[in-house]
Amino acid sequence: MNTVPQAPLILITGGGRGVGAATARLAAAQGYDVAISFVSDESAARAVAADVEAVGRRALAVRADSADPEQVAQLFAAIDQKFGRIDVLVNNAAIIAQQSALENLEFARMQRIFAVNAIGPILCAQQAVKRMSHRYKGRGGVVINVSSASARLGSPNEYVDYAASKGAVETFTTGFAKEVARDGIRVNCIRPGHIYTDMHASGGEPGRVDRVKDSIPMGRGGQPEEVARAILWLASEEASFITGTFLDVTGGK
Numbered sequence: 001m002n003t004v005p006q007a008p009l010i011l012i013t014g015g016g017r018g019v020g021a022a023t024a025r026l027a028a029a030q031g032y033d034v035a036i037s038f039v040s041d042e043s044a045a046r047a048v049a050a051d052v053e054a055v056g057r058r059a060l061a062v063r064a065d066s067a068d069p070e071q072v073a074q075l076f077a078a079i080d081q082k083f084g085r086i087d088v089l090v091n092n093a094a095i096i097a098q099q100s101a102l103e104n105l106e107f108a109r110m111q112r113i114f115a116v117n118a119i120g121p122i123l124c125a126q127q128a129v130k131r132m133s134h135r136y137k138g139r140g141g142v143v144i145n146v147s148s149a150s151a152r153l154g155s156p157n158e159y160v161d162y163a164a165s166k167g168a169v170e171t172f173t174t175g176f177a178k179e180v181a182r183d184g185i186r187v188n189c190i191r192p193g194h195i196y197t198d199m200h201a202s203g204g205e206p207g208r209v210d211r212v213k214d215s216i217p218m219g220r221g222g223q224p225e226e227v228a229r230a231i232l233w234l235a236s237e238e239a240s241f242i243t244g245t246f247l248d249v250t251g252g253k
Helices: 018-029 042-054 068-082 107-132 161-184 208-215 224-235
Strands: 009-012 033-039 057-065 088-091 141-146 184-191 246-249
Touching: 009 018, 009 068, 018 033, 018 042, 018 088, 018 224, 033 042, 033 068, 042 057, 042 224, 068 107, 088 107, 088 224, 107 141, 107 161, 107 184, 141 161, 141 224, 161 184, 184 224, 224 246
Parallel strands: 009 033, 009 088, 033 057, 088 141, 141 184, 184 246
Antiparallel strands: none
16 A cells, blocks of 8 residues: 655744745745744734645644743644654744934843744754654754854844844754764754845834845845745755755845
8 A cells, every 4th residue: 555655844933924934835836844933923824824735735724922932842743743853944934123323232131032042943943853863763854043144243232132143043044963973963054134024024124125225236135935945945954964064145235
C-alpha cells in the first residue's frame, strides 16, 4: 500500500503580517504545511491560514507571545499535536517602538524589545532543536532568523534599541549554527532592508520607506515577497551546505 509522503512543516512566528505572511503564503505554494504564531491580530492570522488552505496545504494559527516561554512551549505542543513534525523554523516575530533618540528611551520599552526580538528567537530555537536534532532522534531541520540591516547600520535617532536587539539575533545565529551543525540542523539569518510592511507605522512613520528609498542603491524599497523568497531559498535543499550565513535583502544598502 502506497502512502502519500507527509508535507514538510514550516513554523513562522509573527506570521500574520508583512514578511511573515508573505513567507507563509509562498511556503504553501512550494508545498509546505504552515504554522504561524500571532500576538494580537487574530483576523489577519486567520486570513493567512485560509490562504494556505486554499492551495491545498494544512494550516495552524496559534496565539503565542514568543517572549513567553510557557506560550512558546504551548505553540510547539500544538504543532506536535496537529502535524507531529517541524522541519523549518522562521524566527520572524519582532517589534519596534516610536522613533526616538537614545536618551529618551524608556526602560520598559528596552526590556520588551529585547524580550521579543532577541530572547524570543532563542526560546523558539530551544523548542525546535529538541524536535529536529539527530541527538533527539529528529530528522534534522532548518532555522532562519530574521534580523535587519539596522544591525549593521545602527538606526541612529530612530531605533537604536531595535538595532541592538537584532545585533543580538545575529550573534545568536553564529553560535547556534556552530552548536547544531552536526545534529542535522542548518541555521542562517536574513537581513531585510527597507521593506514595505505595516511595521513602520508602529514606529510612527508609515511612509518611512518612501522617505529613505533614494538612499538605497537600487532606488526603491523592497516587497515582503522578495524577503520571503530569500528565506525559503535558505530553507531549501538548494542551500544544503550553507549554515551560519547572513543574506542581505536590502537593495544594496
